[in-house]
Amino acid sequence: MKTQPWQRDPEAYDFQFTITPLFFHLDVERHVNNVAVQSFHTEGRLRYLMNVSGADGIWCSDQVLLRPRRTVTQFLEETHYLTDVQCAVKLVAVDKDSCRFVIALFQNGECTSVQDCLMGAWRDGQWQPLPASLFDTLSARLGEVPELAPWPDFEAGPEADQGYPCRTPLEPRFIDQDTDRRLGELTIARYLEQSRVSSLDAMRLPGLGLLVARIDIHYLDWPAPLHSASLATGIAGFGNSSFRVHSGARVNDVLVGVCESVMVLMNREQRRPTPIDAAMRDAMAGSLVAG
Incomplete structure (x- = not known):
């Protein structure tokens, strides 16, 4: 887009x-x-x-x-x-x-x-x-x-996260509610950010950084109250210096949001995109979205 x-x-x-x-x-x-x-x-x-x-x-x-x-x-x-x-x-x-x-x-x-x-x-x-x-x-x-x-060509249904291999439990907090006592919009965005960050350790190497180029979020549900939460993530594909991450957040076992993030690998010193090498791709192979 x-x-x-x-x-x-x-x-x-x-x-x-x-x-x-x-x-x-x-x-x-x-x-x-x-x-x-x-x-x-x-x-x-x-x-x-x-x-x-x-x-x-x-x-x-x-x-x-x-x-x-x-x-x-x-x-x-x-x-x-x-x-x-x-x-x-x-x-x-x-x-x-x-x-x-x-x-x-x-x-x-x-x-x-x-x-x-x-x-x-x-x-x-x-x-x-x-x-x-x-x-x-x-x-x-x-x-x-x-x-x-x-x-963008990114659709999301209530089971969209089933093929995301990286799983992280999360404890909802009082501050996650908005003024209507519902799950807040920015809380969903923050959950999806946490899901993405939790799965990218193999890309965090000395001298390299990650920048977000685009975040595409589908909001699927607005629950209240909040009992439990879980996150799921997977790598959806690699480009030369960028890659796509799919993330999902569940609250009370209901998928509340799903996201596609386009990430860019950066050389910190030069402040420019840098290629994703074979070793990084191999390290992330276990995080690829199924199917």
Whole structure:
């Protein structure tokens, strides 16, 4: 999935605000962590929706929950601490069952990441039509639709993780719940990050690092309460200097999210991609997705 030229232009968006990275957003690479970047995109859609339709039913609801069905986040540049980030949001599609946003982040005049997000309404354990009032409000706001890239060819069903060979148990925490006492969106992203990290030790060698180029998440369930969790991961394929990781997270033995991450092997000194050699491929052979 490639970014379109207009997505890198802040003037192409309908709604903008500034957000400040905090120190605890940093990871061991000393730039803003990928889930923290995703949290900025989440904040963008939330503020847009509150701006056009008010807070009621958007950020706190005991009835219909507005939640992402799928997000594809592309990381174009590193996001750094101590410099404000401009968050830009554009509504690009509305239908009876979903709405689609593009959210971009800009820092120091550069586009650092772009997210495509398909939102839906969740109630009684399944996706529902959008509330009529929200559908009407968003339809009235929808302007000219720009060119959009097709979604990546990565589908996910309720048993998608069965062929992922690396398994890790996880203990849910109180903080994993959101304001609706459901599993939080960013908690799912964090679980999937942990699943990916837990399976890549063979790629962590002196002088080498791993960067995330793209994260494609399908959100499948929003359980409450949280009793148990488990993670599953597998390598889905290698390129020259990149590889694809498939991850799944289960809560209460239900698959809540599945993810494809495109990772790039980097030479730390040169800050450039470096080839994945035969020894690394052999070391990861046991982690390949079955089938």
